[in-house]
Structures are given as C-alpha cells and as structure tokens.
Amino acid sequence: MKYLYSILFGLALGASSVFVHSLYPPFGLILSIAGASFGVWASGRQWGGRTFRFIVAIVWAIVVLRAGFPGLNDEYLIQGDGLGTSLLNIGFIAIVIAIIMPL
Numbered sequence: 793m794k795y796l797y798s799i800l801f802g803l804a805l806g807a808s809s810v811f812v813h814s815l816y817p818p819f820g821l822i823l824s825i826a827g828a829s830f831g832v833w834a835s836g837r838q839w840g841g842r843t844f845r846f847i848v849a850i851v852w853a854i855v856v857l858r859a860g861f862p863g864l865n866d867e868y869l870i871q872g873d874g875l876g877t878s879l880l881n882i883g884f885i886a887i888v889i890a891i892i893m894p895l
Contacts, residue, residue: 794839798847805831805848806855810869813879821875828852829886833893842891849887856883 805828813824832852836845859869860880870876 794844795847798835798839798844799851801831801835802848802851803855806852806859809852809856809879809883810859813870814875817875821878824879825883825886828883829890832887832890836891837895840895845891849891852887853884856880 809824809828812827813821815823832845832848835848836842838844856870856879860876862868868876870879
C-alpha cells in the first residue's frame with residue numbers, strides 16, 4: 793500500500809509543481825521547487841526508506857517531463873522560457889538532493 797501512496801503522492805507533487813511554477817514569478821517557482829523537494833524528503837521520512845523517495849521522485853519526473861511536451865492541441869504546460877527551464881533543471885537537482893539527504 794505504501795508503494796501506491798508513493799505513486800499517488802508523486803503524481804500530486806508533479807501536478808502541483810507544473811501548475812504553481814508560473815503562478816507569480818519567481819515566488820511560484822521557488823514554492824514549487826521547495827514543495828517538491830520537501831515532499832520527496834517527507835515521503836521517505838513518513839514511510840521509512842529511500843525506496844519510497846525514489847518512487848515519488850520518478851513519478852514527479854515523469855509528470856514534469858510530460859508537461860514539457862506538446863499536448864493534443866500543441867499546448868505546453870511548461871514553456872521553454874526561464875521559468876520552465878529553471879523548473880526542470882533546478883527541480884531535478886533539488887529532487888536528487890532530497891533523495892540523498894539522510895532520514
């Protein structure tokens with residue numbers, strides 16, 4: 793059941809990161825990255841292991857990367873501007889740091 797919760801939590805973190813990052817620049821981006829990294833760290837703390845952090849991070853990455861590709865009507869949820877590339881680059885770095893941090 794913890795694995796299912798990890799997947800659902802990763803989906804929620806990814807969706808919130810995508811929708812919040814361009815809300816009020818640069819505060820939305822900062823909130824999005826901080827929330828995602830804290831969420832990944834807290835998932836390992838809650839369920840007791842790096843495995844669950846890794847699952848949450850992988851699902852977060854899948855959601856964020858999918859949002860960067862065009863949809864059915866060529867819409868982008870993460871644009872190629874400074875905020876979008878910052879979310880991808882700094883977000884992945886923050887997620888990796890959150891995975892390797894001690895419990």
